[in-house]
Amino acid sequence: MDKRIQLNFWYFLAALFLILVFQGWWVSQQEVETLPYSKFQQLVADKKIESAYVEQHYIRGTFRDPASDSPKEFVTTRVDPELADKLAADGVTVTGVVPNTFIRDLLSWVVPVALFGLLWIFVIRRMGERMQQNMGGFMAIGRSKAKVYVEKDTQVTFADVAGVEEAKEEVKEIVDFLKNQDQYGRLGARLPKGVLLVGPPGTGKTLLARAVAGEAGVPFLSISGSDFVEMFVGVGAARVRDLFAQAQKLAPCIIFIDELDAMGRARSSGPAMGNDEKEQTLNQLLVEMDGFDVSAGIVILAATNRPEILDPALLRPGRFDRQVLVDRPDKKGRIEVLKVHVRRIRLAPDVKLEDVAALTPGFTGADLANLCNEAALIATRRSHEAVTYADFEAAVERIIAGLEKKNRLLNPHERRVVAHHEIGHALVAASLPGQDPVQKVSIIPRGVGALGYTLQRPTEDRFLMSRQELRDKMAVLFGGRAAEELIFGEISTGAADDLQKIADIARSMVTRYGMEAELGQVAYETERGNYLGVPAEGGGRRFSEATAREIDLAVRAEIAAAFAKAKGILETRRAELERLAALLLEKETLTADQLPAPAKAAA
Numbered sequence: 001m002d003k004r005i006q007l008n009f010w011y012f013l014a015a016l017f018l019i020l021v022f023q024g025w026w027v028s029q030q031e032v033e034t035l036p037y038s039k040f041q042q043l044v045a046d047k048k049i050e051s052a053y054v055e056q057h058y059i060r061g062t063f064r065d066p067a068s069d070s071p072k073e074f075v076t077t078r079v080d081p082e083l084a085d086k087l088a089a090d091g092v093t094v095t096g097v098v099p100n101t102f103i104r105d106l107l108s109w110v111v112p113v114a115l116f117g118l119l120w121i122f123v124i125r126r127m128g129e130r131m132q133q134n135m136g137g138f139m140a141i142g143r144s145k146a147k148v149y150v151e152k153d154t155q156v157t158f159a160d161v162a163g164v165e166e167a168k169e170e171v172k173e174i175v176d177f178l179k180n181q182d183q184y185g186r187l188g189a190r191l192p193k194g195v196l197l198v199g200p201p202g203t204g205k206t207l208l209a210r211a212v213a214g215e216a217g218v219p220f221l222s223i224s225g226s227d228f229v230e231m232f233v234g235v236g237a238a239r240v241r242d243l244f245a246q247a248q249k250l251a252p253c254i255i256f257i258d259e260l261d262a263m264g265r266a267r268s269s270g271p272a273m274g275n276d277e278k279e280q281t282l283n284q285l286l287v288e289m290d291g292f293d294v295s296a297g298i299v300i301l302a303a304t305n306r307p308e309i310l311d312p313a314l315l316r317p318g319r320f321d322r323q324v325l326v327d328r329p330d331k332k333g334r335i336e337v338l339k340v341h342v343r344r345i346r347l348a349p350d351v352k353l354e355d356v357a358a359l360t361p362g363f364t365g366a367d368l369a370n371l372c373n374e375a376a377l378i379a380t381r382r383s384h385e386a387v388t389y390a391d392f393e394a395a396v397e398r399i400i401a402g403l404e405k406k407n408r409l410l411n412p413h414e415r416r417v418v419a420h421h422e423i424g425h426a427l428v429a430a431s432l433p434g435q436d437p438v439q440k441v442s443i444i445p446r447g448v449g450a451l452g453y454t455l456q457r458p459t460e461d462r463f464l465m466s467r468q469e470l471r472d473k474m475a476v477l478f479g480g481r482a483a484e485e486l487i488f489g490e491i492s493t494g495a496a497d498d499l500q501k502i503a504d505i506a507r508s509m510v511t512r513y514g515m516e517a518e519l520g521q522v523a524y525e526t527e528r529g530n531y532l533g534v535p536a537e538g539g540g541r542r543f544s545e546a547t548a549r550e551i552d553l554a555v556r557a558e559i560a561a562a563f564a565k566a567k568g569i570l571e572t573r574r575a576e577l578e579r580l581a582a583l584l585l586e587k588e589t590l591t592a593d594q595l596p597a598p599a600k601a602a603a
Helices: 003-031 037-045 081-089 102-134 165-179 181-185 205-216 235-250 276-291 331-344 353-358 365-381 389-401 412-431 467-488 493-511 545-572 574-587
Strands: 032-035 049-054 058-063 073-077 147-149 194-198 220-224 253-258 298-304 322-325 438-442 453-456 589-591
Touching (some): 037 049, 205 253, 545 574
Antiparallel strands (some): 058 073
């Protein structure tokens, strides 16, 4: 019950009680005459009293022959007879007085009732709410937890969404369809039942859905897939039914289910028992999506970054008719995203968003928002009047490489090893055409385990790479270890991360890209699409032990060739390697203008 309703209820009871008390007092005052005790004795002596009722403190009675305009009854206060007679003999008028216990009597039963009411409001109700929270809201366990928004609630429009123009156009069409159903239906087109937004985390899927709510002008029911999952079997299915019942009442409207994979995971097809609750919830969702009429104007939006684990029945036409990819933005898209996020910060005149976008290949919309915030924080710490391009560069390094740890002290030998390692990367990258130019080399430790870093900046977004480019990339990664072996005659643990990347590239070349002539144009391993950066299930081996041995030999040969290439380059440029390493030890950080110019690609 709402608090205002509770207060009004108690006010009403208090007012009613006061009215009744006043009415009783008024009636009693109009019909009963109050007599002094001495006058009562005189009336008794004159035989004018017909009857009397003696109580503990009062004597009530009726007159024998009352006048027409006088009361028929009387009341007097009882006093000690002996004292009254003595006072009457001296001509004193005697009137008994009894303490007024009205307030006390009133409080004796009003206060307990009020205390019980307060106890119910502040204790019992809170205990009930806590029990509902602990039990998942037992009394409302089958109700949908969807939050209903209108266009003014989200305060997000399509102007706030950038870098995903194709996806935005797809959902814009849905908004136009809801607003102008007659225009779209004149050629027989129907509203799509469901639109699934898929893409890596941070690319703006939820933001895009909120923008739809801000633009559509229709109710927007937002709920997470995990809200359907409970410990009790059948609860999720009941919530799905309740959600669509609400949508039918609010139609035309939009239903948005975030993290659809929480409830839409593919049902088990093996002999092992599946999760009955999740399967029943999914089955109910499939039935509801088939059951509602698209002419009512109900559209389902859903978002996931794990489309590979969704049940195929969800993805068929007639349920989620469209799958919209919300991918990482390209350079042009990153510029548009940066324009949105720099509205809140003060930029210096030297900042060009094109240059900032060039620093951030592979960044998502969330990454770029974080970049702008980090740059503003760095500018504040540096006491700048505005955010400069140098602040953005520092923010990129902070995000990619981690926080600088200038207090971590390395012994002189370790510093020499790290310096030669990082210069080895830079020299090999500068010697091979087509590699990203090196922007900065540093031996200042960053992050958890990085004792130094070499920062390369891509000149353009790349979507395809040739076999030679992959081999050159492995050689650049081997530059650090090759420099260690060349200068010190031994290798260290500093190349652990490089070796992992090299192994991944070499194995992908052999098993996924079919780049090994001896093994043929065969994909020996498949990788199911995923956006979380971790291996997906179902990409297992499909070859014999003999083929596995050939794959291992081919991977080893590619890695060995890459190491030999890196070491050969450094042997020819050893003097330059030692000179730049000494300079790096002195300055700790070298920029692009202090490093060798990159090799030009062959025409």
